[in-house]
Amino acid sequence: MDRVKILNNNKVLKIVSILILGSLLLTISAKIKIPFYPVPMTMQTFVVIFLGLAFGSKLATATVGLYLIEGLIGLPVFSNSPEKGVGLVYFTGPTMGYLIGFLFTAYFAGYLNFKTNFLIIFSKLVFVVSFIYIFGLIWLGILIGWDKPILQLGAYPFLYAELFKILILTLVAKKIINLKNFI
Incomplete structure (x- = not known):
């Protein structure tokens, strides 16, 4: 009985750790701007997909x-915050739809089977x-x-960067999926 309780506590601890570290990783990925053409690139979409591949839907x-809730309550987790506002004011601005899209992207990145060939993985990541x-x-x-x-x-300036991130994820998707075994 004690062994089962310890195992359950360890699993809860792992899940809470992933939630906190994942939201922290998303925050960091929103703050770092990488020079790219035609606009600087953040790695948020990369991290959202990574989380789905690594930890499931x-x-x-x-x-x-959790990341979105942190932003909604006023923590400066989003890209360009606090410079362009925080909380609900920032969230309901021009990026709200993209942020909501993160939820669906994370879900489907974790739901779909990515144990196939390069072209199919690439196509699924584009989807x-x-x-x-x-x-x-x-x-x-x-x-x-x-x-x-x-x-x-809202789309064209980001497509080259998105293609770049999707290509990287396509190349490493099978390796990332193996992280699910640690949960």
């Missing part, structure tokens, strides 16, 4: 959820990351108006 979605852009562009259109060049503002 439930834990990755919970981690992204997974598309949720970020679908939600992001919908919210951007609602916020600034559909008469504005939504794709030119």
